[in-house]
Amino acid sequence: MSVPANHPIDILRFNTCGSVDDGKSTLIGRLLYDSKSLMEDQLEALERSADITGKGQINLANLTDGLRAEREQGITIDVAYRYFATPRRKFIISDTPGHVQYTRNMVTGASSANLAIVLVDARQGVIEQSRRHTCIASLLRIPHLIxxxxxxxxxxWREERFIEIRSQFEQFLPRLDIKDVKFIPLSALNGDNVVETSRHTPWFSGPTLLGHLESVHIGSDWNLSGFRFPVQWVNRPNNPSDxxxxDFRGYSGQVAGGIVRAGQKVMVLPSGQVSTVKRIWTLDGPLEEAFCPQSVTIELQDDIDVSRGDMLIGPENLPGAGDELQAKVCWMHPRALLRGKKYLLKHTTSxxxxxxxxxxxxxxxxxxxxEPEPQELAMNDIGEIQLxxxxxxxYDGYALNRLTGSFILIEPGTNATIAAGMLNAPQQAIHLEYTDFVI
Amino acid sequence: MSNYYLDHLQYLETEAIHVMREVAAEFERPALMFSGGKDSICLLRLAEKAFRPSDIPMPFLNVDTGHHFPELNDFRDRRAAQLGARLIIRKVEDAIRQGIAVPAPGEVSRNRLQIPTLLAAIEEFRFDCCIGGARRDEEKARAKERFFSFRDSFGQWDPKNQRPEIWNLYNARLNPGENMRVFPLSNWTEQDVWEYIRREQLEVPTIYFSHRRKCVRRHGQWLPVTDLLPLKPNEEIHELVVRVRTIGDIISTGMVESRADNVDDIITEIAAARVTERGSRADDKSSEAAMEDRKKAGYF
Known part of the structure; x- marks a missing residue:
């Protein structure tokens, strides 16, 4: 995995959310259509379905609503993923339905997004769904919002209406954790300010939607301070011919934070044993250093006991450790969360x-x-719990590191994924006074 | 721009390696579905990246319809041998003979019959997970697929009731008889696949490159003329310079006219293409929901 020197193309992942008739699917259709990412057979298929269901008019929403029940009912059921590229960037869109199961779907679609687009109908202005979607984007710490x-x-095309909606948002944005917010007036149906600048909104000097998607800076969205390496798989060749x-014994995984260098000291948690990185092994040859989110195999100098679920860390920016945790959760299952109930918790690889x-x-x-001390958390509720x-x-606080600060809860028996959790920052970092780890 | 930065292929690669290692760690008896097609060729390289210097800790599985391109099967066998992997082949032919797969009267295509053949192989080897090379950009039912796609004990996919998939935390838990299909290339596009083949200098079967072939025009497509696809009255043979963009059965794979005889040319061709990859697959055109219906029944 060598890093190319000149102008690589990167990937921006974004999520679109809005309520039922805000025109989300139309917006995605418009982005694909105007950026020439739609192919002739897709257009033909659209035209065929237009003859059947659309009274002869092409419905761009049919591009994303791929399931039969969705087309029949004119709704979006599950998160759909779409892909397109411009010469500047590749894009992964997750399109999440706004009506039923919205928290569940949006959390699924947006958890790894760099950016979220919240759609508002200019006639309706800010409604509860807009506030909810913005709140979830903030909770998930999506770095950028449109x-x-x-x-x-x-x-x-009235500017006053645009300003009115913007100030409705600005009333509650300070209470949330989103740093980069952009407002864009557009018409998805007609294509104004989506890919092409609209001639109807001379009062708007900002970029088009695609223009912003192509240029927003995402280079610093990964955590590069504080090495974290959840061991995923122990790599020990059986009867190698070489x-x-x-004696090869490597620990395979994805760097979940920071940077690791060959020769540096690392500590295995929770055991607290200390060793030195002998080699960072990859199929393409050893690396001098590896960073988040690269997948590598780390060999250590010493023969110590390390298995899946352990975490290698570096000496700086230490994580917390503990069995009593505070977290925010999005509840995603019809069976409500009850105090005292036992679940399985998956955090990194453990x-x-x-x-x-x-x-x-x-x-x-x-x-x-x-609202303090509710009886339960029901489907689509967001709350704070103690575990x-x-x-x-x-672990780390989710605000610091999405990968080491997140978990899911699984219901034993049904194996359903019932909650997404975001850990609060630990009260204190782990204690190292009895080790020689501190340099 | 900092040096701590992944380009799009490196990002897709690390995501896929992470998924593959989760499979190796979380399942008892996984298999990797390898057909010899371009997507599964990428899967094999990713498996090498995920597991070397160890052996790839799972056998390869292929459902042979008996209607495969011979070039593809040769390539499949050779590549599996090179990697020292165990290759398990289960044939639709045998499944029909054993009564596991039953063709409808007059049914020539083996496409639907792959489903019971695959499910029987899963049962025979008690596989709890099959890694496949499907991509979300291929088809709109696939656009709704998870990385870890749960199948009940009948092998069925329930698109309305999928497990939420959050961050990179995959819920791999199953009850006995249930099965997981895992798709490490979920976020890859056709273009990404070819760019990866170029970057990694991967060998692909020769039918992806332009060559001369006898074809017949049927349902708006150029189909290869073989013993399995004899000419109908009024049809004539055309000798064309063609290649395949996606490989299905030899009786339903449309050939595209192309002069692209190397990977660079293919990438240029795809970038300029105005038709999707699956536009040349007759099996997807049978109805608007053809793929959805097959997936619900247990298709790859």
Missing amino acids: VAVNKIDLVD PQLH TVQAMVTAIKSRVNMTTFEP KTSRPLV
């Missing part, structure tokens, strides 16, 4: 048992205020 004020043609491999010891609060989606795990976790 508020697309759609159907601006239906309010006669005698040099007889799965442990976890008991919910307290439900501290539930977020009120209208005011964003926490006790059967083994200590080595």
